Amino acid sequence: MKVDHFPNPVGPWMRGNGPQSDIVISSRVRLARNVAEFPFIMRCNEFDRANIEATVSRRLREMPVASTCNYFNVATLKAVDRQYLVERQLISRELSENQGARGVLVDRDENFSVMINEEDHLRIQVMRSGLDFEGAFQQIEALDDAIDEKVCYAFHSQYGYLTACPTNVGTGMRVSVMLHLPALVLTKQIEKVFRSLQKINLAVRGLYGEGSQAMGDFYQISNQITLGRSEYELIKQVGDVVPVIISYERKARHFLLQDSRDDLQRQVRKALGTLQKAGQISSEETMHLLSKVRLGVNLGLINDLDIPTINRLFVYTQPAHLQKMRGSEMDTTQRNKARAVYLHSQLELPSGDAPQS
């Protein structure tokens, strides 16, 4: 199966139409699972890996739900295609860069994916737009049950689902949200928030997604503990704290609007202007500026753009997406120019409505 453009411009989870999606980009749940009759990846030779990939992918494709999925043999994909899947967050950077037999089953609508031979034999993940753990949880339960019928999971009566790394043992479940917190960053409150999160065993990563190098005020919050709490308790642990952070971010946004509206407006317009006029631009700077623009749109400081457009730009300005659109491979300099051209075409405002300061 070739990696081609997916039917949707971006996965539905990136569309920006879910609950609280001005701040919550996406909700995600992943499960780490291993097949009982094979050694963990670390002790597999090439032959074992090939055996696992063949066995597990065959069984996965027997599932009814697989009829609306594509299976990609990641080992045979070109680097740009692997990167494309990473940018859409359908596979991890680790799976992309691992050696040997490996693959991924991807839902055509990109609501879920199942990686084979990542750090564990199986990594099942479900994504949702905005704050929607209930939906993600229901789907991953169903997926896990369906896979459970096809393979024999490594399980221990005391330790639960067994994983290659003891940090994932138990439920094997990582619940995470991707938050856009530009106002907490601008008001320098972010550290305080994170310190308090770490005290209650939540992990914070100042990154745009796992395995993506993109950034720009995006933070991922997830549970650190996987053992001794039920799946539902883990969902609740992360789910309960998100509304609190959302309220902090909203307060900070409100404060910025009251305290320094003009300054903020200038910053936001300058960011938009740079994105519209740059002759070449790196993907990091793009993230950084898009983050400002996103805040501006959410605060009503920019009226001609909407959040789905901005969200799409975050994905489409990344290297593999640019190259796929262009239909050819490009080096960094070529990409920086192509990125600027693309941004220009997407951010062109109706005539007479050009940004002014």
Place this chain on the structure above:
Amino acid sequence: MKCQRCDKQAAFHITDLTGETVSAVHLCPNCAKDYLEPQQAKKVETSSLMGMLSKQLKVGQTAEQLAALDQKVCPICGISFFEFRKQGRLGCPHDYTFFHEELEPLIVNIHGVTEHKGKTPKHSSISNEAQMQLIQLRRQMNEAVEKEDYEQATHIRDLIRQLESGGRE
């Protein structure tokens, strides 16, 4: 503001949350990219796990005891405790039983508890014993292939097939 790692203009002001204390890091786009590479974050994670482990092991153990512990090898997958310590990844499901004593304090340190709560698999088509046997046989088959003893490898492969079909309809 200048980048902390080179002399270029710092464009990224990153909050570092991975250490003991939260700190701010100021970097240019290039250095920020290196800094934020998830590959590096992974390394930090593994090394902190290993740091935790070595700290624990030093409590109440002499250097000889530690050296002896490193030699301990799982009979099923063949991983030594030293290899686990080095890589931070276990070799097979049996390691949780075989290295139980060494792992338990580590697991308490990470999770605070040692008992799973929550979902359990609904199907288990292969007995625990057969699972371990399969992992062991696969290793023996690989070893036979390495030694170019194809007769032995074929024999083991047949045993594996028997075991696999024994558990399934």
